[in-house]
Amino acid sequence: MSGRVLGAAALALGVAVAAPAWGEGHAEPIGDAEAGAEVFDYCVGCHEVGAGAENGIGPHLNGIFGRTAGSIENYKYSKGLTREGKLGMVWDLEHLDAYLTNPKALVSDTRMSFDGLDDKTERDDVLAYLRQFSDNPQNIPEAAPTARPPEVELPPEILAMVGDPDYGEYLSNECTTCHQADGDYDGIPGIVSWPEEDFVIAMHAYKRKIRPHPVMQMMAGRLTDEEIAALAAYFGKLE
Amino acid sequence: MKLDRRAFIGTGAAAAAALSAPHVRAASHGKPKVVVVGGGAGGATAARYIAKDSNGEIDVTLVEPTRMYYTCFFSNLYIGGFRELSSIGHSYGGLAKQGVNVVHDWAVGIDRDAKTVTLAGGAVLPYDKLVLSPGIDFVDGAVPGWSVAAQNKMPHAYKAGSQTELLKAQIESMPAGGTFAMVAPPNPFRCPPGPYERVSMVAHLLKNINPTAKIIVADPKPKFSKMALFQDGWSRHYDGMIDWIGQDFGGDKVEVNADEMTVSIDGEVTKVDACNVIPAMKAGKICDMAGITDGRWAPVDGHSMVSKMDENIHVLGDSCSQGDMPKSGFSANSQAKVCAMAVRGALTGSKVFPAKFSNTCWSLLDTDDGVKVGATYKATDEKIAKVDGFISQVGEDDALRKQTFEESVGWYAGITADMFG
Known part of the structure; x- marks a missing residue:
């Protein structure tokens, strides 16, 4: 191993x-x-x-x-x-x-x-x-402390959507006014290299106003499912 | 990328010339040419995005007189002591690396028929598309008694840099219990919350070094951006220090005398120790020279930020009139990306998507007490129209206000990286 x-x-x-x-x-x-x-x-x-x-x-x-x-x-x-x-x-x-x-x-x-x-x-x-989770890495306690429901239940077809990274690159222009494209951060979280599914779930959580941030609710609020998938694909590939 | 830059500049001889003088003609090789005038939030972003996304297919020249650009946004935080001036200064090396030919000179003339820009140094730059993002100039005679000649005695500090330093120094040397006055501008103007964030920062500074000092604000408007938030903040942090005199109380009847250091508000003359005059504004004067203004501003079509007077000129940021967006660095940056996409589409046939815009303005009231207002916008055939918006609320808890301030610091890092590379 x-x-x-x-x-x-x-x-x-x-x-x-x-x-x-x-x-x-x-x-x-x-x-x-x-x-x-x-x-x-x-x-x-x-x-x-x-x-x-x-x-x-x-x-x-x-x-x-x-x-x-x-x-x-x-x-x-x-x-x-x-x-x-x-x-x-x-x-x-x-x-x-x-x-x-x-x-x-x-x-x-x-x-x-x-x-x-x-x-x-x-x-x-x-x-x-x-x-506690390091002593014997192959002997992790049975209970899963971080097992938690996703923030939003998304239909499988939304999660399965394949985003167009080129479209995402264009849409990302709106994000990079605050979120730095090189992944650096300073008071505003970095968003590059996220797994696409995490990105999609987070954006839908803002869109549905489950996540609280007003700027992000506003930005996500007008993104379509395709646009969110495109952004996830683009930022997921950035390093 | 670095290789592209070399190929882009052309031969070694041309490269050497480009280092010492604006040798722009030599850079072209028949590629479409874009000239951008003004290296702020609109111009720097447009130049960077056109160069970055066209991968050397477009020859981009940025004309900006200053070698070190100080952002107006966050310059109030320097006055309040929350930022060093050096932390809001940016040079253009990142844009040069991106392939932008940066020329430090003034644009002094535009020939729309010949499609050329003339620089103060004598160079003549041909363009296929011209992007003007020159910021603001002041309306002559807007505040009786004040002219640009008086700007050292009564600084405007509305173009950041030495003016901001001067204003801060004058406030710091006020006598104990002295008076600071601000003459606020009429709408529309650059950075709607800017004067009021400045009042907050001056109050913060004085509270620490001169707590019995007074602040008078003469304002020609009956209300202003984030008014409830600012007034709540002023009463919580600087109770009794700030006297805001709006239009209803004669704030629009103002006269100043820079030699006597007096401000007359509705006939009542007050001796002041430091005075910040922010006059009425208009588009940067190169827009007038180009003949693309209607009144004080340059009207544009929101779909592409193209001038309504000339299809080969785009106007960004504070200089343009476009509809619902406030004049802010964030807006200019947002508009620049739409413009960059339209320019690339026109010159290289790249895909053009529907225009989208957004803006958020953060303001600092006092230590760890930040507020914000923002909105999203879309282009319609009439104007850039607001879609949705939000504003901070009075009575938010301390943790949220602190988070809002920290977010503004993050935004500053983000937008300046987005502008300058």
Whole structure:
């Protein structure tokens, strides 16, 4: 399994740097995992963790402790995380804590649209929560903590629609006044390289005013199903 | 992309010449030529999108006098101390990389029959399509006692840069308990919430350094953009500091004396310590020179932003009259993309989709207290017509207001990347 191979690589690197803070013999709990489950609400828009967790807008977080940055196959990472992974960065407690404090301070060109958690208790708790899904990656607890209904139930024909990326490129002109085309973000989320289905669901959630943002409700409100599919196709392919 | 740029410029000799002088004729090789006048939210965006999307098939020249462009949007935040001036300055290297031939000069004449633009430096640029996005100029005599000659004593600060710096310095050197006056402009004008965001930012600055200072606003209008939101913000953050005198109280009967530093409102003369005069506005004067204005503005057809006077000239942003869109950087950027698509369609036969426009204007009231107003628009045969809109509400919670401000910071990064590459 690739997970094992990666784990071994991470251990080898860990030796070269320092013993991982979360390794055996580390007696003190990181934080309150139960409280951390609620803090994780900040993350669930993009990240899944637990049984059956899959990559979405962000990579799944099973086995994140000890994983080399940017190393899940079939997930399209930002250039920044790919680079840090190649340079050998491993997600140990220290790096995860720094990343959660201010993602861009650790990885300047990350695509993770998250400003960071200033509150150390919140960081500790959410890391304690995540830690539970890293001990034995092949032995994830049965309950699926992030299993949640999609924001909007869309008919299969809408989800199956194949968008025209060229049309999406034209339509995207309206988006790029605020959302940066290179995926960089600063107060307004990045929207490039999202899985098309996530993009489509999010836009329909705005269109139906289930998601609260007034600008996005207005913009999505006048997009047709084809136009949303076209935008999803275009932005999904951008890097 | 970098190779395209070289191929685009042409021979090495032409490339070398392009570095030192606007050697535009040499750049053409028979390709269709677009000249864009004005490197702000309309012009920079149009130049960038035409160059980017035509993949070198169109020869794009941008004429912009300044090497460093300071955005009007967010310049109020500099006055309030929320931004450094350098953070709102942008150069044109990104556009040059995109293949745009950037010429730092003034356009001083347009010959619509010969289809040429003459620059102050003497160069004559031929065009197939001309895009004018020159922003605003002031109407002579609009505020009695004020002229451009008085702009150092009573800055307008409505073209960002040294004027903004000057105004801020004058406010900072007001004596304790002194008076700042603003003469607000009549409709229509650039950035409808701009004067009132500025009042908020001046109040924020004075509250910190000169808390007994007073602010007087003489306004020729009975009401203004986001009025309820601003007035609510002023009473919450700057209670008793701001005296807004609208049309109903003589705010339209104003005279200033820059030498005496006095402002007369409805006959009552007040000595002031700093004064911001924002006169009535009109299209940038190159539009008049081109003979495409009707009254103060240049009318356009919303389907393509083409001038109603000349099918080979498009007019963007503050200079055009188009219908329901406010004069804003966001609007100009939105219009520029429709224009770029129409220009490419006309010159290279690329596909043209129906025009869509949008606008959002964020304003900062005080630290972490941001509000916004926005709308979407479509082109009809008569005008650009509003489709749908929204506005922030009085009484929103602090977290939402903070989020709105943070969003505006994100928008600034987004639109400037979209304009300048």
